[in-house]
Amino acid sequence: MMNDYNRTRMDNRSRADSRGYTDNRSRMDQRGSCPLCEQNRCAARRYSDTRSTRSDLPNNSTDCGCQNGCEQLRYNLQKLDFSIYELVLYLDAYPHCEEALSMYNHLVAQRKELADEYERQCGPIGILGNKSTTSWDWVKGTLPWEYGAN
Amino acid sequence: MWAYEKKLQYPVKIKNPNPKLAQIIISQLGGPDGELAASMRYLNQRYSMPNKKVAGLLTDIGTEELAHLEMVAAILYQLTRNLSEKEINDSGFATYFVDHTTGIYPVAASGVPTDMKYIGVKGDVIADLNEDLAAEQKARVTYDNILRLTDDPDVRDPIKYLRERELVHYQRFSDALRITADELDKKNFYAFNPAFDMKKGKN
Numbered sequence: 001m002m003n004d005y006n007r008t009r010m011d012n013r014s015r016a017d018s019r020g021y022t023d024n025r026s027r028m029d030q031r032g033s034c035p036l037c038e039q040n041r042c043a044a045r046r047y048s049d050t051r052s053t054r055s056d057l058p059n060n061s062t063d064c065g066c067q068n069g070c071e072q073l074r075y076n077l078q079k080l081d082f083s084i085y086e087l088v089l090y091l092d093a094y095p096h097c098e099e100a101l102s103m104y105n106h107l108v109a110q111r112k113e114l115a116d117e118y119e120r121q122c123g124p125i126g127i128l129g130n131k132s133t134t135s136w137d138w139v140k141g142t143l144p145w146e147y148g149a150n
Numbered sequence: 151m152w153a154y155e156k157k158l159q160y161p162v163k164i165k166n167p168n169p170k171l172a173q174i175i176i177s178q179l180g181g182p183d184g185e186l187a188a189s190m191r192y193l194n195q196r197y198s199m200p201n202k203k204v205a206g207l208l209t210d211i212g213t214e215e216l217a218h219l220e221m222v223a224a225i226l227y228q229l230t231r232n233l234s235e236k237e238i239n240d241s242g243f244a245t246y247f248v249d250h251t252t253g254i255y256p257v258a259a260s261g262v263p264t265d266m267k268y269i270g271v272k273g274d275v276i277a278d279l280n281e282d283l284a285a286e287q288k289a290r291v292t293y294d295n296i297l298r299l300t301d302d303p304d305v306r307d308p309i310k311y312l313r314e315r316e317l318v319h320y321q322r323f324s325d326a327l328r329i330t331a332d333e334l335d336k337k338n339f340y341a342f343n344p345a346f347d348m349k350k351g352k353n
Contacts, residue, residue: 074157082159085214089318092207093325125155141156145224147231150161 070122077118080111152213159217160311162224164304169243171300172229173259178222180256180264183288185222189215191269191285198273200344201333204326211319218312223254225308274343279327283320290316
């Protein structure tokens with residue numbers, strides 16, 4: 001029930017404006033924002049497109065799909081983490097609530113799976129999540145406070 | 151210890167910079183009822199909590215406030231990007247700009263830098279939890295006031311999220327106060343300070 005409630009709440013936010021705009025400050029970062037994108041050369045194409053575009057105007061040439069894949073995964077992770085955090089606060093006050101504990105366990109299992117997928121495709125969430133043995137991805141990618149990271 | 155997660159708790163995606171609005175919202179970064187004060191209040195109060203449930207709640211809510219601090223900073227960062235000198239002058243942002251450029255510095259909307267005088271740590275569970283309940287309501291009112299002052303849906307969305315979290319925290323602190331009262335002397339739970347008096351004879 002809580003999950004449905006959260007999904008509705010989080011989805012109220014319009015996603016229509018979520019692509020096609022490049023923040024001037026994050027332009028350089030975006031080249032390495034998604035390892036999957038780099039493999040597909042999407043990032044390189046996006047970078048060359050944005051260079052010729054005024055940074056304060058919407059840029060409609062970023063529809064390579066890869067960045068949006070990471071964006072969707074990140075959004076799903078945020079929704080899941082929101083539900084988990086809500087249960088954590090509830091369980092702090094009511095540790096004997098079996099229903100809440102069962103929901104918590106269910107969501108944490110989902111979270112592990114989703115976080116693993118996200119880290120493989122989009123880079124580490126935490127310092128223990130650097131999946132590559134040859135590259136330090138923790139300092140790559142768009143920073144969380146950038147327009148392009150949300 | 152703490153571990154950082156490289157994502158916001160809730161997305162912040164603001165199309166149109168607005169330095170005037172940033173100067174108002176900055177109060178939730180460094181103002182009297184802002185997220186920095188909130189996290190410091192709870193994370194410092196938790197050591198004298200006699201109940202593990204309440205200490206756990208303060209740890210987890212205090213941690214969430216740090217995530218909210220980052221969200222408010224992200225709002226400010228995006229509202230002040232790509233500014234021209236004219237926009238800085240015309241919006242009244244110049245007084246902040248001259249000292250901090252577009253860096254994020256915790257001040258109240260009035261320009262007063264953040265201060266630990268904003269928080270209280272009394273070392274008494276009933277006094278501290280009552281302060282926390284008031285703090286959540288004061289933060290909620292500040293978010294209400296911000297919502298009165300902007301029409302931008304990109305800004306209103308994360309602000310509404312943050313406002314709702316204040317309500318949830320208020321509910322949990324209410325639970326904490328009830329749990330605490332239940333465990334104290336039922337006839338008079340002001341009879342002693344469980345964080346101080348109970349320690350005598352132990353440890």
